[in-house]
Amino acid sequence: MSTISKNAVLPEKRPSEDMKSNKQFLYPSYLLENQLMDAVQNGDLNEALSIIESLSTSERPKYAFQPLRSAKNQLISICTLYTRAILRGGASQEVASTLNMTYMLEIENCQTEQELSDLEYDMLVRFIEGLNKSRATQYSNIINEAIAYIQSHILEDLSLQAISSHCKVNPSYLSHLFKKEVGVSTVQFINQKKIEESKYFLLHTNQSIADLAKKFNFCNQSYFTAQFKYYTSMTPKQFRDSRPI
Incomplete structure (x- = not known):
């Protein structure tokens, strides 16, 4: 059986192990985010609200040095994901585009992080409502x-x-x-x-x-x-x- 010399140089820890031990790589919860997008695509408001409540207690990643700008950039990203989710769920292009443009402007008009936090919940509700109404009144x-x-x-x-x-x-x-x-x-x-x-x-x-x-x-x-x-x-x-x- 081979032995390791006391003077042998052991391999450095693999980068993936370093990443796992580094807190910054744990945010956001991608599992929860994927579940949230599935809930939005399915038009399940109760499930989506439950997931976003869990996400709200997690530390969010920084998207810019200035906190307000970082929060805006994150919400812009979420708005884009919601738009894609409801399109996949069967919403009309008109409904999805209108919601997207409306909330992109709303995000930029927010002056505080609290306003953005309130808007995040409102945006989720409106996107899912838009999807469900679009499904109910649209095509054969x-x-x-x-x-x-x-x-x-x-x-x-x-x-x-x-x-x-x-x-x-x-x-x-x-x-x-x-x-x-x-x-x-x-x-x-x-x-x-x-x-x-x-x-x-x-x-x-x-x-x-x-x-x-x-x-x-x-x-x-x-x-x-x-x-x-x-x-x-x-x-x-x-x-x-x-x-x-």
Whole structure:
């Protein structure tokens, strides 16, 4: 059996072990945050309120040196996540975008951390209410199923054939019904959803625009940029540069 010499140099502790022992890597509770987004997507207000109550007792990470700015940046991030969650849950683009823009402005208008804390609860309630109302008054079962399929496969190369196969209807029938109820073609709807989803990656990651075009299955970066500008009136770079510091 081999032995270790007294003079042998032992390997340093692995970085992952250092990270586990360092308190700053424990915040926020990603498990709770994931559960919160699931609750928002499912329109479960009671569950979401219970989770956010647990999160409120945890130490929050710092997003800026100035406390008020840090709290604002965190709430901006949460607002973006709520927007994505209710879109995945079946909310209309109009409802999600209106809530997003409304609360982005509200966040910036807050003057104290207490105002932001109050707004956090109000924002959660309004997003879930918006989702549930949108679900109740929106589309037929077939179109809701088609939209849910699109949202859950948004990173894939979606086709009318694949969507209609999932919904067990004829492609021509689905195309006609989709345009009639939603007001846009399936291709337009898919591109719009891809652009909305790509905003999160532009704001919260450093992935290149070319990589994002590939991630969302656009044929090339130029087409991605053209579609992004069509739906947002900005290029992806302009949108990324506009994010709060």
